[in-house]
Structure formats: structure tokens, C-alpha cells
Amino acid sequence: MSVRAFSLLGLLGFWFLVAWIAADPLVLPMPQELFSPLWAELKSGELLFHLSRTLIRVIWAFTLAMSLGLALGLVMGLFPHVDRWLDPWLVVFLNLPALVLIVLCYLWIGLNETAAIIAVTLNKIPNVTTIIREGARSLDPNLKAMTQVFRMRKQSVLQHVILPQLAPFIAGAARSGIAVIWKIVLVVEFLGRSNGIGFQIHLYFQLFDVRLVLVYALSFITVMLLVEWLILQPWEKRVRRWRTA
């Protein structure tokens, strides 16, 4: 914890240093100069409104991408003949630039919430699928034989035999997933939504207001750090308990 705090303080110090050298608040304001705009945005309710819009989109896209990617990765990892058919698709989608998918979704579906969430989800699914497929390929064949002979129920096999073996892969996909998803959500908002952090950044970019661009960006980074520390890491610790016991 102390190392983490020191490391973050170091980053803050670096910011001070660069801002002091730049000596131009229009380019990079000093950290303390963000307090008054932050307070103003909080008081007006703007910040929390846009923060919650973005957070809802992140939660939707994350849930959809993780569950669909998990299912697809499992099927592709467990059934090689399905994998042979779907693998070329996976490669195409993995290499499709996020921007292209976003623009196409907006063009085909319209400038609405559905298009925004589908665009982000489609951007993330191939990545989750690739990671989970790797995990499904490395499942223990002896455990599989054991569940076969004892005629364990399918539901129980998934819950107690397959998913626990995939836990490190799921955690990896979730961690890299949440980071990538919120960045793509901002682009989606930047291009075609009328609220959310990405929209606000677009607005203040056009007004050349670096202070508010930073206020909005940093508040969402703070939210994501809290998600990492309060949800992801405790969950990981819980599922890893058997390794350290």
C-alpha cells in the first residue's frame, strides 16, 4: 500500500515539475488549480451526471463482452472443429480498428445508445475470446475423465471444475477488459453521444479548456482505480485463496 501511495505521489510530483517548467496554465495547469473547477462541476451536478452515464455504458459493455467472450472462448477452446471455422473471424475482428467498428455501428444502427454499447462490446469480445480459449485449451484432461466416470452433472462440472481452472484467465481478461473498455467508451461518446465523460472532453477540447478536460479524465480514472481496488482485487484474492492456504 505504501509503495503504491509513494508511486502515485511521484506521478503528482512529476506533474508539478512539468507544469512549473511549462509555466502556462493554458497548456498544463498546476494540480491545485483543478480544485475550483472540480468543485464547481460537483456542485452543479454535471460531473456526477456524466460520470454515471459513462459508468453505465462501461458496465453494460463489460458485462456483455465478458459473458459473450467467455462463452465463445469456451466453445472454441473445447471444440476444435468449431475453432477451425470461427478462428478466421476472430482474426478479422481482432485486427479491425476500434474506430472503424464504432463508425460502422453508428452508420448502420443509428446515433443511439444501442449502437454505442454494441460498438464497444464488439471491440472487446475478440480479445476476451482469445484469452479464454487459451484457458479452455489448457484444462486438465484427467479431471475431465474423472467427471465423466462419476457422471457429474454438466452444470456442476462448469461451476466447480471448468470455471475455477479458468479463473486466472477470466481475471486477466477482466483486468485488461475494463481498462480498454472505458477508453473505447470515451471515443464512442466523443463521436456520437450527447452526454458522458467523452462528450464533456469533446466539449472542453473545443473550448480549449485543459483544466476541465483534466478534471473529467482524472475523475473517471479515480473511479476505475476504485473498481480495481474495491472489486477486482478482492475478488481475485478470494478465488486464489486455495493457492495460498
Added chain:
Amino acid sequence: MISVDVRSKSYGDVPVLQDIQFDVEQGQTVAILGPSGIGKSTLLRLIAGIDPKFEGTVSRPKNMAIVFQEPTLLLWRSVFDNIQLIHPELSESAVREALSEVGLADKADLFPGQLSLGQQRRLSLARGFAGNPDLLIMDEPFVSLDEKTADEMLTLTERLISKTQPATIFVTHDTTEAARLATQILTLDGQPATLKIKETLK
């Protein structure tokens, strides 16, 4: 009754097993002996239904159990759950009974990784017997244990077999082990391997 009739089994173009026929009655124990690499474990996988790719038929009961060379436990679930999840029909007291049967009554809440190898093997044995199987399959269950532990395991297995009375098929390369547990010894030999000797003991 279990009837095994394996006409042939190949890996690619290489035949490994040929013309192996035998029956096992309830309460009987059959040991399959033979040098390592001969295909004993392959035969067990065919009998257990793990590998369906062979010519021939095996009639087997629904309620089967298997004990592998390795304990093959769910390392992320407690010792208790390792029996309960495989046998959801068992009551809590039946699971505890199965654990105390192999001397693990006080380990129920630990993870398998916290047990010694000998204890893990006993847990695997308890899991095998807990469901009162009609057919029990064991693949070298006493291999690579020190002499004392192996002897304890053998005694334990003997007791559990006589209590549960399943049809048992087990693979070993140790003739004394085979003689101690088995009512019938089958010896595999040749290339492809086939039944060379059928010896009835008891």
C-alpha cells in the same frame, strides 16, 4: 455383471490392444498385470468409457467410480466439497462418514493442497467408495508411495472393497499387490497386447 470385449484398439496405425475378453461379477476383483507401456491404462480408459474409440463392446453399470494414479482432486474446493460435489446425493453425515473411513475426518475444511500426498490419495479413495459404486476402476493406485504408506493404502482398500462389494478392476505392475487384492489376475503381453494368462485365485 461387467463384460469386456475389446476386439482391437489402435493409436493411428499402431495397434495396441487386441482380443481382450473377460467378465467381472459383483464382489469380484480383477487385477490387470503387465509390463509398463503395454497398454494397461489404455484398457482401463476403454472400460471406464473415457475413450470410446475402439472396436468391440463393454457393458458397464451406470454407477462407476475411478481412482487414478494421481489424486485428481478439485484443488480449489475443500476436502468436504471434493466428495459432496461429486456425490450430490450424499447427506452431510454420509460425506463425513466417508472421510472418517479414510482417517480424514478432521481435515474436512482444508483445501487438498494442505494435505500430504498420502492423505490426498486417501481422499481420492474415499471419493471412489463414497457413492457405493457397482464398478470401481483403479489405475495403479499405490504406485510411488513409500512402503509403509502403500501398505496402509492396501489395507484400507481391502477393507473398503469388502464393505462395499463392487466389481473392481485395477491395474498394477506389482504381483504381490495383485495377489493380495484380486480374485482373478489377468496378464497382458505381446504387441499388440492381448490376454496371456487368466489366473483365478479365490
